[in-house]
Amino acid sequence: MAKTKTQTATPAPHTRTRTHRALLAAQLSNSVGDGAFYVTSALYFSRIVGLSAPQIGAGLAVAWGIGSLAGVPLGHLADRRGPRGSAVLLALATSAAVASFLLIRSFVPFLLAAALYATAQSGLAAARQALLAGLVEPGARVGMLARLQATLNAGLAVGAALGGLALSLGTRRAYLAVFALDALGFLVCALLLRGLPPLPGAPAASGDEPRLVVLRDRPYAVLTLLNALLLLRLPLLSLALPLWIVQRTSAPGWTVSALFVLNTGAVMLFQVRAARSVTGLPEATRAVGRSGLVMLASCAVFALTAVGLGPWPTVAVLVLGAVLQVVAEMRHSAGSWQIGFALAPADRIGQYQGFYGTGVPLARTLGPLLVTTLLIGWGVPGWLVLGAVFLVAGLVTGPAVRWAEHVRSRAAAPAAGELVKAN
Structure with missing residues (x-):
């Protein structure tokens, strides 16, 4: 049926x-x-x-x-x-x-x-x-x-x-x-x-089908995990970077609020423009992959501020890192939105988005401990490790999306065959 x-x-x-x-x-x-x-x-x-x-x-x-x-x-x-x-x-x-x-x-x-x-x-x-x-x-x-x-x-x-x-x-x-x-x-x-x-509302699932089918969708689960890793940028801006600036650099304290204003203002002005080029899954996977690369560059730039450049050069380097970070944020956001919607069944958008959205509370719950341990505890090597996490998560998103498309095309083939027979 x-x-x-x-x-x-x-x-x-x-x-x-x-x-x-x-x-x-x-x-x-x-x-x-x-x-x-x-x-x-x-x-x-x-x-x-x-x-x-x-x-x-x-x-x-x-x-x-x-x-x-x-x-x-x-x-x-x-x-x-x-x-x-x-x-x-x-x-x-x-x-x-x-x-x-x-x-x-x-x-x-x-x-x-x-x-x-x-x-x-x-x-x-x-x-x-x-x-x-x-x-x-x-x-x-x-x-x-x-x-x-x-x-x-x-x-x-x-x-x-x-x-x-x-x-x-x-x-x-x-x-x-x-x-x-x-x-x-x-x-x-x-x-x-x-x-x-x-x-x-959409009709209920048939008796032989699990209600929360998203929990059995392994490709979507992998994409949700990768998205959560890329969302580690949330505690980076709100917690780890302010602590880094105060404890490990010579930049003045007001730099923390300046970088927050820069991030917020950039998203307000440029997020719509950044999303225009993301019109399908191929563009979305490229956007997410590139966001991981740019986040690696951002982390490397932030790490440079530990070498004692002096207050104003340090502020300039921090601004450069923050610009790279917000560029990566806007590209990742646009790509992840497209992926989350395009790979969700039309009659299960709510539960799929509920699952995909767990990346945000996961990043907020576990992210602060992870990023502060890496950055405040490890210093420069921690920045590079975190950047590598962003890079790998961004690059692996492409194969994960292709896996999800393959699984969906295989699942759709028998249904199409049954429909042809019925007609």
């Missing part, structure tokens, strides 16, 4: 434009609050709530571990029940999780709230990807994702500025205002998503 697959509708131009604007507005609404939350949350939990640094680190690691496991079943739920309704509910759950941080006074409630937050965020990411797949035609998805990424970075930058204001005040009320802003942002996000066209 042939399976029914969900199809992407082709809406009228004015409807398509309105849908795209709603998706961008929803992204902006929660990213402003997230930006403020990211720069203030750790200090709130330590200074106001009174948690120790190990408690905060362990709690977030456990929470994101739970969230990464929840992404696949929640993505599967979005496939079955419809991505719009699932995304709305998960946005509301995220808002409730953020609001619950206002009430915590000890470690156990913090752990529970953080686990709810990470779970809802992981599920929301998968549901939004499934929603985008249903509302945006395949040829326009990477471009739309690039616009969403640019909007995300713009919102994070605005939110970070608001969070900085709260940090300068340093009062409990200022911190709570940040959490309230983030919770409100997800409420607005839910309302905007609620206004999008409804999409039907």
Whole structure:
């Protein structure tokens, strides 16, 4: 019996434009609050709530571990029940999780709230990807994702500025205002998503087929792992590089924020342009492969700052490394989006994107320990080892994509033969 697959509708131009604007507005609404939350949350939990640094680190690691496991079943739920309704509910759950941080006074409630937050965020990411797949035609998805990424970075930058204001005040009320802003942002996000066209859920799998079929898709699992390795750039920019600059170089401390602004601004301005050339799997694999090469060059440039160049030459070298890093980031993002969507069955976008998206919480959970051990512990050799990891992950992506295409073509051949016989 042939399976029914969900199809992407082709809406009228004015409807398509309105849908795209709603998706961008929803992204902006929660990213402003997230930006403020990211720069203030750790200090709130330590200074106001009174948690120790190990408690905060362990709690977030456990929470994101739970969230990464929840992404696949929640993505599967979005496939079955419809991505719009699932995304709305998960946005509301995220808002409730953020609001619950206002009430915590000890470690156990913090752990529970953080686990709810990470779970809802992981599920929301998968549901939004499934929603985008249903509302945006395949040829326009990477471009739309690039616009969403640019909007995300713009919102994070605005939110970070608001969070900085709260940090300068340093009062409990200022911190709570940040959490309230983030919770409100997800409420607005839910309302905007609620206004999008409804999409039907895909039919359930037949009795002899596993529900979470992505867990048996070995090529896709390999690609997810490679993507997670390439996402080690996330803790590199937010944690390891700031520690490296302060502890191992003569650059002034403000260089840390300058490099963050450079990265955020570059993504806002150039991510859409960087994604235009990625129109299919061949272009995507080349983009990811080249991103690994550029990340190796970036790591080598960063390693040069350990030789004692003096403050201003060190700043110049750091800027060069940061430019190479953001170029690699934009190319990797565009290529990985195309790979993640193109190799996912049309009726299982949610669970496949939920699985592919585990690379982000995995990089956030294990990445800080890995990159700080390599870079702060090993120094220059650690930079070169990390660069080699990026290079290998980027280059191996091509053969892994071809393996996935081969497996899918073999699986499609018997189904095509059965259809011919039936006709």
